[in-house]
Amino acid sequence: MREINVAEITENISDMCIEINHRLSDDMEKALYDALEKEESSTGKQVLSQLKKNLEIASEEMIPICQDTGMAIVFLEIGQDVHFIGGDLTDAVNNGVRRGYTEGYLRKSVVSDPILRENTKDNTPAVIHEKIVHGDGVKITLAPKGFGSENMSKLYMLKPSQGLEGVKKAILKAVKDAGPNACPPIVVGVGIGGDFEKCALIAKEALTREAGTHSNIAWVKELETEMLETINDLGIGPAGLGGKVTAMAVNINTYPTHIAGLPVAVNICCHVNRHITRCL
Numbered sequence: 001m002r003e004i005n006v007a008e009i010t011e012n013i014s015d016m017c018i019e020i021n022h023r024l025s026d027d028m029e030k031a032l033y034d035a036l037e038k039e040e041s042s043t044g045k046q047v048l049s050q051l052k053k054n055l056e057i058a059s060e061e062m063i064p065i066c067q068d069t070g071m072a073i074v075f076l077e078i079g080q081d082v083h084f085i086g087g088d089l090t091d092a093v094n095n096g097v098r099r100g101y102t103e104g105y106l107r108k109s110v111v112s113d114p115i116l117r118e119n120t121k122d123n124t125p126a127v128i129h130e131k132i133v134h135g136d137g138v139k140i141t142l143a144p145k146g147f148g149s150e151n152m153s154k155l156y157m158l159k160p161s162q163g164l165e166g167v168k169k170a171i172l173k174a175v176k177d178a179g180p181n182a183c184p185p186i187v188v189g190v191g192i193g194g195d196f197e198k199c200a201l202i203a204k205e206a207l208t209r210e211a212g213t214h215s216n217i218a219w220v221k222e223l224e225t226e227m228l229e230t231i232n233d234l235g236i237g238p239a240g241l242g243g244k245v246t247a248m249a250v251n252i253n254t255y256p257t258h259i260a261g262l263p264v265a266v267n268i269c270c271h272v273n274r275h276i277t278r279c280l
């Protein structure tokens with residue numbers, strides 16, 4: 001059994017909120033620079049050059065990459081041999097978000113009630129997903145999510161008979177419907193299988209996988225490659241102004257499902273696909 005003081009969780013999450021809102025992870029930075037190389041349309045190239053410049057200014061001058069600094073999504077992988085001390089784990093996560101967003105002067109975008117809509121003024125609560133795993137460590141992944149792209153995400157409860165073709169149509173429909181509203185070039189996180197909520201969760205997790213990597217399941221890897229090509233043939237392009245690069249990556253996760261179902265979730269993220277991981 002290893003003891004971890006929850007103060008460590010707070011401190012790390014606070015730092016991570018500030019870091020990832022000013023500097024994208026290496027994979028996303030590379031994906032954006034590669035997009036600039038690949039783009040053929042002159043308007044598309046111009047948009048991507050501006051996004052590149054924006055990234056440089058953000059990290060050099062400590063200005064957030066985007067005005068929408070997102071709702072804090074926190075994935076915790078907790079070793080079953082960990083014993084937390086020093087307080088409540090959920091409070092520790094939210095204290096980290098509160099501190100990071102306040103001390104980092106990041107926009108507070110969370111309302112306490114979805115209908116009454118009063119801003120909580122500190123960007124809490126976070127959305128927290130916990131998973132118990134082997135070992136005595138804790139892996140924290142923080143993915144602040146902008147809602148321009150979150151609002152364009154979709155969940156489909158397909159019939160098994162719709163099969164792989166149905167899955168492809170569902171992914172393509174979500175991306176087409178999103179059009180320019182998801183702030184392209186986008187990253188498409190897809191969940192296939194599970195039930196209603198598991199499907200959405202694995203789609204969101206897929207967004208945190210390094211852009212440019214593939215599933216180790218052969219048919220899924222093939223689907224990722226094919227969908228990226230098909231999406232980029234749509235011509236939506238950077239900022240939706242036309243071009244070759246609509247998506248920088250399609251990341252797909254799968255999970256076993258029921259004999260009567262084929263859930264598909266498409267969680268879209270904009271070009272500011274923020275994700276950062278630390279292990280304690």
Ligand code: SF4
Binds near residue numbers: 068145
């Ligand atoms: S969707 Fe992304 S790029 Fe667009 S406003 Fe929101 S965070 Fe910014």
